[in-house]
Amino acid sequence: MDFSPTKLLYYDHMLLLQSSATLLSFFKGDDGRRALILDSTIFHPQGGGQPSDTGFISISESDIKFIVQDVRSKDGVVFHFGVVEDSDEELESKLEKGKEVSLQVDESRRKLNSRLHSAGHLLDICMQNVGLGNLEPGKGYHFPDGPFVEYKGVVPQNELQGKQSKLELDANALISRGGKVTATVLPYAEAVELCGGCLPDYIPQVVDILKTDVSALTNMQSSNPRIIKFGNNPGCPCGGTHVSDISEIISMKLLLKFGRRRG
Secondary structure (H helix, E strand, C coil): CCCCCCEEHHHCCCCCCEEEEEEEEEEECCCCCEEEEECEECCCCCECCECCCCEEEEECCCCCEEEEEEEEEECCEEEEEEEECCCCHHHHCCCCCCCEEEEEECHHHHHHHHHHHHHHHHHHHHHHHCCCCCCEEEEEECCCCCCEEEEECCCCHHHHHHHHHHHHHHHHHHHHHCCEEEEEECCHHHHHHHCCCCCCCCCCCEEECCCCCCCHHHHEEECCCEEEEECCCCCEECCCCCCCEHHHHCCCCCCCCCCCCCC
C-alpha cells in the first residue's frame, strides 16, 4: 500500500474531538485486525509515550459505525484499528474508498491522556527550577497505569528527599498558578529560539522533501518541529496532545526512584 502521510488535525487543534475525513482504505491486517486509513484524523496514534485515542468513525449516509480500539502510525500514515459494530459482509462491503466519514474521539480518555502527558512536560520544567537541570531527560511513559519520566545523571544521596519535596511543591504551585499551553509548528530556527536556544539531537535541522536522485541541495529544506509551550516557560518539541491550561493537570504527586550506575 502506498499512501500519502495522514493529515494530523490534532497537531493544530488539540481540543478538537470531532471531524470529518475521506476513507482511503479498509482492510484486514496480517494480525487479523481490521483497519481504516483516512486522508486526515483527529485520533492521536500511540507514540511519544502517550497511548492512542479511542472512539468511533461513522460512515456517511449509512448506519455503519467503526469502533476505534487502537491507533498506530507508520511512515506518516495513521492506521485506525477496530471492529465494525454489528458487522457482517454486506455492511463491510459498503466501506469503500472515497466515502465521507465522521470521527469522534472518546473525550474522557483524551483528557486523561493529555493531563498525564502535560504532567510529564511540567516535571521537566520543575527539574530546571529546583536545580536538577543537569539531569538528561530520557524515556517518558504517560499511561494511566503508572506514568513516569526517566532522567540520567547523578544526585547526591543526601539531597534526594529534599529534591523530591521541592519538585512536588514547585509542580503544584505552577498548576495552581496556571498558564496557557500552546502548540505551534515552526521553522527550525524559530523553534530553537522558542525552546531556549537548542533542540534535542533527534530533531533534524533539515528534511528531504523529494526523496529522489536529484541533487541533495534541491531536496533539503528546514524542518518544522511542533513546539509545546507551557505558560512563559521555554518550549519543547512534542507531537502529543496536551491540556489547554496548566491548571487542568489538577495536581501532581511525585515518587522518585533511583537506579544504580552500571559499570
